[in-house]
Amino acid sequence: MTAALIALLLPLFTALCLLLLRSRSGVLVIVTSLLTLLAAAWSLYDVTVNGPQWLELGDWPPPLAIRFQLQPITALLLVFSAMIHLLVAVYAAGSQHSKTRYTDFWPLSCLLQGSLNALWLSGDLFNWYVTLELLGLAAVALVALSGRKAYGPALNYLLLSLGASLVYLLGVALAYGRYGVLDISLLGAMTEADTTTRIAWWLMTLGLMLKAALWPFHLWLPRAHASAPTAVSALLSALVVKGPLFILWRLWSEGAPTELAVEAGPVLAVAGIAALILGGWSALRTPWLKSLVAYSTVAQLGYALMALGLLMYWQLPALDAALWLFVLAHGLAKASMFLAAGELQASLGSKRVSALRGTTETMPVAMFAFAVAGGSLIGLPPSGGFLAKWLLLEPMFETVNHWPWVVGILLGTLISAGYVFRVVALAFDRADPVPPDFSPDRFAHWLALLPALVVWGLALISEPLIHWLTGVPL
Amino acid sequence: MTQVLFYLILGVCLWALGLYGLLRLKESIRRIISVNIMGSGVFMVMVALAARSEDPDPVMHALVVTGLVVAISATAFALRLSVADVQEDDQ
Amino acid sequence: MIETATTWTNWVPLAIVLSSLLPGLFIFTLREDQVALRTTLNLIGAVLKLVLVGVMLWGVARGMEFRFALPFLPNGLLILKGDALSLQFVTLSAVLWLTTTLYAIGYLEGAPLRSRFFGYFSLCVSATAGLALAGNLVTFVLFYELLTLATFPLVVHRGTVEALRAGRIYLAYTLGGGTLALLGAVLLHTQGGSPAFVPGGYLPAAGEDSQLILTLAFGLLIAGFGVKAALFPLHGWLPTAMVAPAPVSALLHAVAVVKAGAFGIVRVVYDVYGVELMTAMDLAQPLLWLACFTILYGSVRALFQTDLKKRLAFSTVSQVSYVTLGVALLGPIGAVGGLVHLVHQGLMKVTLFYCAGNFAETLHIHKIREMDGVGKRMPLTMAAFTVGALGMIGVPPVAGFISKWYLGLGALEVGADWVLLVLVGSGLLNALYFLPILYRGWFAPPPARWAHDEKLGTGQPGLGETHWMLLWPALITASLALLVGILAGTDLSPLNWAQLTVNLEFDL
Amino acid sequence: MGMTVITPLLYWLSWIFLLLSAGFFIAGTVGMLRFPDIYSRLHAVTKADTLGLGLLVIGLSLRADDLYSVGIMILIWLLVMGSGATACQLLARYGRESEGDTEADDVAS
């Protein structure tokens, strides 16, 4: 548990020290995020060896104190967010095009990581509200870094995020009013399916769906991510939208009574399919590169939402592995895609997708990173996305009457193939390639390729991964 | 119809009003005000819940204090953002 | 991680896949002007793969067991295994990769982006090798989809508008097919995990409830692999992919893609379902009708093509369905015919494409009507083309005759006499669309002066008629096709090897 | 303290003061709504409300059980009076400036 605590507090201390010393050195942030990664890895090892652990803050008895809970999945998420943060920090420091070097990006991104680690570890409803606020504010502050053009979308994102937090908070208040306890695992034992609980859970779910940009409430995401600087949109898409999803999963798999979960499962699963299809459809049609990648985030979250919905509907804990593999694979792939897209856009000097003609000649590595990341989003073997889709498909074939879900996944795959290969095919067009404005930044291209290769290698370590996610040895 | 229930319902109405305002209005300062109204609605529900036992529940009060500070910081940021967004238009 | 004591035999299958993957990845990083390094790397990879395949052939004949396993999915391992069936396909792809590499080096001399081309070229071959050596359905689907990814950049290599259109169509078909195959694989995986391929099939007897699921899975798998095997409704991508440069279309049609689909169908029928289960659920009938219809449809469409490569494409559509036909007969002799045709068709079709490429490169001949009197100018290439064409028609002693002969016998043995009619009819149709080309080539008067004569070699008919790297591969594969036909009886020939495999399948 | 001994008399006395203060408050509000210009409104609000508050403080202190809370109430009253006066001056000045009066006579030079 000490390692997890170090992973939690280190970014917060770094942010405070950076502000106190008024320094904007990326190196300090890179070093500390490396240390955080090591601490997180150590906590993962620790939790694999001697099982889940709890830490009551201030040693107060359970109903009163906030409890930190270290499960294998939490430790894995700690490692995942530390890795993505390290990658984006190195990109922000190293890349020529990153506009975030001489701004407060460094302390803000450390705070973002700190609040995310606090969210992974905590198990208290109100504590989640405060971490969500911290996450939302940090994300909006980071989006606002890229100057005036981002203020409009940032403000809209902030207001909707505040509204969503208050919807969530009302749900928490009702749940507290009904059961008098704030800890999720204690709640799990006490809840039974009556109107107040149902309404409280649905309020919390709607609030979290808006914050995680899940399908019906995703409209703020494309504008916010497209106008944010590259490093920030990579962080947002890979990490920030995953926090609320984690809480949603804890709420429904641990907190809610089974009747409520079974009743709500199909609604979420259908929303997932709708996200897949509609998100993919708008990604297919948008002319702007970064909003294409943002819409693909909305679509890919559809997979996770569907896994969650089916997990609740069939009460099948094996689907946890599918849900979290989607999240991990999407996080890595999306970080690489956004970095690649940012580099392409900065070198070609245009936001449009049509400007990508002939990039396989001018910027082969960046385009290769984009394609490989796209491959994982589609779920081509042996990428992490494929593994997750395989685990999601397996329970679906138990009985034949699950065929609508299979058709949903099929459509989702084809549409995601559509918008990824729309860009890749364009890149092979050598009719009149668009020459890059100035010399492309080799280092940033290879950096963008790194997470894509990691996500493709994910399948090779699938055995320990699935063991961590479901706790059942292969 | 006890006092607690009256304030619970009042809190819920304020919350709904705030949500309605947030979704319907277009001018940013008014949307920020409606978010504040929504927040005070939730806080009223929480304080009413706290007033159920004769010596009021301190946990709820602590949570509402925390909520208030979060609300003020978010409002300050939102207002500065809306002002910066408008001002840049003029120069 | 890797269970059992790892002797050197475990590493050979992986070495075969890596022997083309590693050079390929290295070639990606080479600059355009490092021609010598790139050529040596290519050739080393090809020769190394051939040697390793030889070693494995020798080993399997001695009864040694080549198996490499890696944990991949929950009770779904990644297995690369060298058994009798996979060796046939891997030998074919190794040999033809060597000749096609030679041909591509000659063909693309001075063309831009060669590093990228040869990089994807070797990725594609390693995917084919992986597919051939795949030990279970999961590995097979994995390499099946990787093959799509590796071949797409080759199809769109020229980067022109038609190339991109062809690429998009190719992607739409193959990705759709890949997803269907994946769904089928998952469906079967839920029935009994993904154990290794077992000659005679590993699926349990069809219980009452699993009847529907097994048929559905069979349909999905056949549809998925049918896309690449160019079965009737799913063959659309093949003719449009002709826009790609000659070595790519040679690779696509003879060595890798089309064979992958056919090989997939062979694996599913023999090593997943097995003959007893297929006959019990009589799944083979629809497959048989579809194969026959594709054979006739392909030949008829080929008749109406004026473009040489388009005609060859449609002839491939029909030829590959011979393999499916042989498999769908479910008889041992038909199986031998189908399997051996897998190899024979590869040799003959690659020769035809080399020759078409030579004609296009040296004399800019694309249309069939431009081929008048080409025999005078390029006699050797025309001779190779004739051998290939005759083989396609089924004229002895070229290899094609033997596979058609066995297919006919197989049909009689199973009692499906109407299949014999189809074979004869398709033979006739082949003759109808190949003989005019041969007549034009040899007997029609040549034009006074060739419009464009690149004079790649010495420009004189004979050994110097075109660039030596373009000529020799065609000659080698033509002679191989002839040798395989003539020496069919010996135990080294693919026919004997096919007989050996079938004995295992039907445990005769 | 001696306050609690003679409560009935003080009780009724405090009622009188409270009613008076309510009356002054209402007068102040009506004045603010009805008066024509800003100055008279300011006048109404500050004067009437401060007086109302004073009466309220007296009324409540009659009821208060110890001198400590009476002291606090008086401090509050002083504070309100001070801030009321300052605010009234500021608003009047703002009113004058927005009307565009030329001679800013008493502004500190």
Add this chain to the structure above:
Amino acid sequence: MSLHEWMLDGTLGLLVLILAVAVLHVRSLYISIVLFIAFGLLLALIWARLGAPDLALAEAAIGAGLTGTLLLAAYGRVSERRRKAEEPLDWHAGPALLLSLIIAVILMRAVWPLPDLDSALVPAVADQMAQSGVGHPVTAVLLSFRAWDTLLELLVLLLAFMAVRQLLPSLPRQPEAWPLLQAWSRLLAPLSVLIGGYLLWRGSADPGGAFQAGALLAAGAILLRLTGLLPALGWHHFWIRALILGGCMVFLAIGVAGYWLGTGFLGYADGWAGPLILLIEVFATLSIATTLTLLVIGETREVRE
């Protein structure tokens, strides 16, 4: 509930509701801001009525006071053009109104059974109060039982300030302060420091605490800064940065020390709870006061470099 209690609650509730509706629907933005400030003050009354003095203090100081100032400051900077083109919420927004009514009714059904339930945390707090090292239960919860929430909340405040640093607020024309106002603010400032200190000190035994005291101090500082008696508090001064970051740093340091000494993260050694909490509260108050001041009136020079 007796009649006159009903009358009080009824009027308060009705007034608050009418004010809220008016704030959203009145035509001019200025009037809606003023009504919102009144709404805040009434809320403070309701918190007092519902037996939450801490909240009444906080709401009056932070909710009505500072938010009102922020809104008026923002209104002042909003350009003329924007102010003219105000369009209130049009009454006849049928469907959205209907939807929110339905939501309100659903929520009322959810809220209906709640009053007669009770919370398990109230007795838990009661019997843990002895070790919490503080007399007043709310402060105990804020700084002992749920100290992690309070720490994160300080971070939220800090984060809001860092976010505002990125924006480029313009420099409004600083009106030359009028002598009477300067005299009055010279009187008010020490008073606010005195009452702030009192609130902070009493926080451990009676309603009060870091946030309310911080808000009061901030109000005093803002008054002094607006009347020009206080120079610009630049972010480049080290002591300003130390003040702002002090609250979080001390809190974290004590938490980590607690964990290191074995009394659990954010746990205080048994004898030391009282003084440690006071130490944290002092630093938190200073940090909140400085942050709120710079949030409300921080200009480009002060906020950025």
